Amino acid sequence: MTKPEKIDTKEAAKLAALSPFELKDELIKAAGGGAVQRAANFSMLNAGRGNPNFVATIPRHGFWQLGLFAMRESERSFAYMPEGVGGFPKHEGLGERFELFLRENKGVQGIDFLASAVSYVRDQLGLSAGDFLYEVCEGILASNYPVPDRMLKLSEIIVGQYLRREMIGKHPFIGEFDLFAVEGGTAAMTYIFNTMRENHLIKPGDTIALGMPIFTPYIEIPRLNDYQLNVVSLNADVESHWQYSKAELDKLRDPKIKAFFLVNPSNPPSVKMNDESLQQIADIVKDRPDLILLTDDVYGTFADDFVSLFALAPKNTILVYSYSKYFGATGWRLGAIATHRDNVLDRLIAELPDNAKKELHARYESITTEPDKLKFIDRLVADSRTVALNHTAGLSTPQQVQMVLFSLFSLMDTPDAYKNALKRLIRSRKRALYEEVGISFDEADKNQVDYYTILDLEFLGERAYGRDFVDWMMKNTEPSEMLFRLAREARVVLLPGRGFGTPHPSGRVSLANLNESDYRKIGRAIRTLLADYVERYNVATGKTLDKNKVL
Structure with a gap:
């Protein structure tokens, strides 16, 4: 590795304000330029985005x-x-x-x-x-036109069966749920935040909780002028394999918290919430029947024996699912929102004060003769087209057909041949990466999903070299310096974990979008960079740490 370029303080502040997905573009620029000598056949390796390189x-x-x-x-x-x-x-x-x-x-x-x-x-x-x-x-x-607008009639039944199989499995589930077919998980997020606001379920100054780390937009949307929400973070612990402690989850008992938003399995650690934590949340809901839960389970199909929070607390939970990752279909924009037919959202709307009910009656009276009885999920549909265009709402019908065929493909695959093939693929990539970085590969954790992996520099650095080394590195490097060095010197692009709410400096590696040999190259580049920092530490402190030590 070459001597690192120092990042200007003002420039560092600007970069720190960027979403990791926007910072990725700056890292890509860095990977494509500069005066560093590189092997002619070593092209840029972009592990910064989760777009898979496989398709069904x-x-x-x-x-x-x-x-x-x-x-x-x-x-x-x-x-x-x-x-x-x-x-x-x-x-x-x-x-x-x-x-x-x-x-x-x-x-x-x-x-x-x-x-x-x-x-x-x-x-x-x-x-x-x-x-x-x-x-x-x-x-x-x-x-x-899509008729019904929320979802085609038989398509809803078939997709519902798919979600029952993948999100609920063998867990007991009483009652039925409704579906709204949407343009991927991102549209689901947009519609849900908006309709919750329009229906006074959240308002400026209210408090929500986020399960951290989390997909960055869940952090950014509450800050927008549209919402102005206060956020309580429930932090998963890297030393506990990215699980939430009982104390963290007990924060949900605070009546000020109106809603809890969760990505499960997590992004970027890619770990599913353990059974004990799911049950604890379900128990909290019994004491807090007004708590709204949202679980974004796009990576659930990569997990072993996955059970969604929607299965344990269905009446309080909004389920968001996207077909993008599992079927290699990010360009199709296919997703679904599910709500139980007996849910807390409809109950809370029915309990609003009279002035709010009157306002909502006026909002929806052009699309139904009984606006007060309009279900939350149907309000989502109407709001997605600013109510006035409700008659042309709905996901395009060819998209719904492809969603149905994906669902049937999975339902008919009773031995899970496709699922097991994808698990083997991404886990072999993780093994290749970890071997080259020098990290012992733990396959015993049944909650690991491995769509992404997060390299927590503070945790790994302290485990291998001690706290003094970590403190020195934190003091002598900018938060994004290592990522930019990887981009400039090795043409490797990772995303910063801190943009997803991780407490320590880290890099997110997508294990879905490159080939196994590429992950070996990335692992070697990371190892070389770490060795350089160990050498610098040794020179600065007079210590003799072994730069080849297993992390």
Whole structure:
């Protein structure tokens, strides 16, 4: 490693104010320039973003074949017109024509999957195969508005079954839940914060709690002028494998806290909350039935035996799920919001003072004759289109069709072959990274998910070299110096853990978006950088720490 460039104090302050996702762009710039000599074949390794480099191919093949069938159905309606005009599919005889299509295309990628999907919908879910085919054909053609606007009728049932399998599993669950199909998890966050504010569930000056570390927008949104919320942090402890202590979770007993927002498994540590903590929150809710919980469980499908907080405290919990990571579908923008049909949100709205009820009655009276009875999840739909455009609300129908096919793909994969393949893939990448950094690889923690890994420099540095070394390093380096050195000198881009609310300087490594050999290169670069700081420490203090010591 070369002698590090000092970061200007004013520049450091500006960088510290950036979201980690914006700082990433500065790190990418740093990785692409400078006068440092590099091997010609050592291109930039960007482990800073969680976009996976894998995709689920089988349900995509099914999507394109379904599209061809739907086009054939459309062209039947106006076959007498040669100008390229099609119509809506016809329900009558649709199943027979689909069977003919399958026979004609036997052996083509995606055909067997479609045949199995229709069989599963009919035989396992007990739904009408004809109704299902009509819904997905019309949906993939995008020939009609989303009706119902919250989610297509059979699509909601199928996606609901997928979420039951992946988020609830074998845990007892009483009652039903509603779904709102949205443009990914980020849209879900935007809509939920907005509708909670519009319906007086949160207001400026209110207090919410965040489970830290957490996806950065959950930290940034409450600070915005739109919300101006006070935040209580519940801090997971790196020394306890990123779990929350009982004392931290007991902060939720404070009646000032209106809502608790959680990403589970966590981002960036990528650890699922243990069973004891989930149960403690469920017990707290019994004492605090007014507490609103939001759990963002996008990484749950990478965990072993995952159970969502939604399963343990369904009436108080908003579930947010995105298809982006598990199916390699960030560009599709597919997500869902789930609420139990008997939930605290509707109850709290019903208990609002008369002046607030009158205001909300006026807000929603243009879309329903009984605005006071409008459920929270339907208010989400209306607010997502500023109420006045509620009649054109809803996720685009081709997106909903792809969401349904992803769900059916997972539901039919009873041995979890796809899931286990992804787990093997990302865990082999983590092993490669840790071996090169020199960190002992602990596979015993059943709560590790490994979509990301976080390298906590204070924790690892103290474990390997002692507290004096860590104190010296903290005093003599800027918080982002090591990340910029990795970018400039090794062309490696990581995200700062502090941007996600970690207490110590750290780097988030996505294990989803590069190949195993790349993670070995990243590990070697990190090891070289740490060795350089150990050498500098030895020179400055006269000590003789072993720079090759295992972390």
